[in-house]
Amino acid sequence: MSKTKEIIRFSISGIFVVATDASIYYLLIRFLPSAIAKGISFTCGGIVAYLLNKYWTFKQEEKSTAEIFRFVFANSLALGLNIGINEIILYIDKQAVFLALAIATAITAIFTFIVFKFWVFKSKG
Numbered sequence: 001m002s003k004t005k006e007i008i009r010f011s012i013s014g015i016f017v018v019a020t021d022a023s024i025y026y027l028l029i030r031f032l033p034s035a036i037a038k039g040i041s042f043t044c045g046g047i048v049a050y051l052l053n054k055y056w057t058f059k060q061e062e063k064s065t066a067e068i069f070r071f072v073f074a075n076s077l078a079l080g081l082n083i084g085i086n087e088i089i090l091y092i093d094k095q096a097v098f099l100a101l102a103i104a105t106a107i108t109a110i111f112t113f114i115v116f117k118f119w120v121f122k123s124k125g
Helices: 005-026 032-059 065-092 097-120
Strands: none
Touching: 005 065, 005 097, 032 065, 032 097, 065 097
């Protein structure tokens, strides 16, 4: 599969992941503390990300426990990166909420694409 097609599929998958995360967070925030709601919603988004990227974006059909652990580790790093970038931008300018979100999301997307492609879902052949 061409890299362009993978990038397009990764981007489409990302839309579904963000929609899953945001919608579950929106539903849970009414009933749970924000940190718990975010943890649950991020985990649900992560499950969607794993399934879409494994089977659709990077076409990896082989079952692998190591792959799951690599995904969880990479996704945890991505979460830390996302929060860190967001917090740095908001520290500089507390009013730049959308800018912080956009930059953190863009950098995290680039990071996860590279890590998913070349480490988590790397081709065997």
